[in-house]
Amino acid sequence: MPQIFHPRINGLTRILLVGGALALLAVACVAYFVDRSPYLTGQGAVPEQPVPFSHEHHVGGLGIDCRYCHTSVDRSTFAGLPDTYTCMSCHSQLWTNAQMLAPVRESLKQDRPLVWVRVHKLPDFVYFNHQAHVTRGIGCESCHGRVDRMPLMRQAKPMTMQWCLDCHRHPATALRPKDRITAMGYAPAGNGDALLHQYRIHTDRITECVICHR
């Protein structure tokens, strides 16, 4: 019977084996980085909105508190978005002819809500709760970045599980006193451990899977 494999095949096999392993590794690496890339986590994306609402003007320029518009942030899981009536509590008198605000006036006249496009979106299998964070010393800035510098809203943080856990393991450095929750540009005063005690946060509990996947 003639030889099926030529002796040279030995070398080729080694090259193929090593090459295959390297290719697998490369694919894994690419997958790892793509999975955490802004493209997949949505970080930095700026969806188009019906009205180009500027947090920079309203929060940074006019100093309006987040809770004027996101009223339910400290009493429910959902932060809430302002209704048309809220915009009109100022814009009934200000910028009443601006073309930019035409959809808002139209919305009030026809009693049809504005359709804002979601910027942040966790998967449905993750449980998140604003009230629990905001009433326990975590400021908006820790998760949403410098909102007062955003002419258009964008997602400032990756919002991956790793990112959530990084804080849940060591929340002390992020904690703020109660009256600085909505402040922007606040530098923690270094009294995290005292605050941890004051807010009665149990760090051993909040790293368990069931806290977020329930």
Add this chain to the structure above:
Amino acid sequence: MRNQPRYDPYQAAPGWPNDQSARMPVEGTVSRNQAVETRPTTLPEPLSRELLELGRERFDIFCSPCHGGTGNGDGAIVQRGFPAPPSLHSARLRNAPLGHFYDVISDGFGVMYSYAARVPPDERWAIAAYIRALQLSQHGSLEDLTPQQRRELERQNQGGKAP
């Protein structure tokens, strides 16, 4: 898994009115824990430090953009051209009962819109009480101090004047 067959708050629901999953309550709906009796004539709970702190927080959020931090009526929105509200320290408003502030928050007043949707009744009373505290703060006199506070103040004053 990422999109489960349920509605998140405010999620769109094609086919329903306005494509909304959130429905408007039927006209005349009374919510479960809503007080049905008429509004009490004055503060329904005892005055406490916590109540005033809550009032300050809510006043700073909802009222100070127009009325200003001290109630003088010179907030940031007014500086951008919103009609100026009257100062909360006028004789008329200082003599107004707390219920008046409650009503203005609930129903609005002139060009000021209603804040009923965003400020629940207990917080309206807290804000009313805080406005009263603001008014007193602008019209305090030496006679309001206890003898001990007065001595303290005089001591500080002398300390300030000494070189």
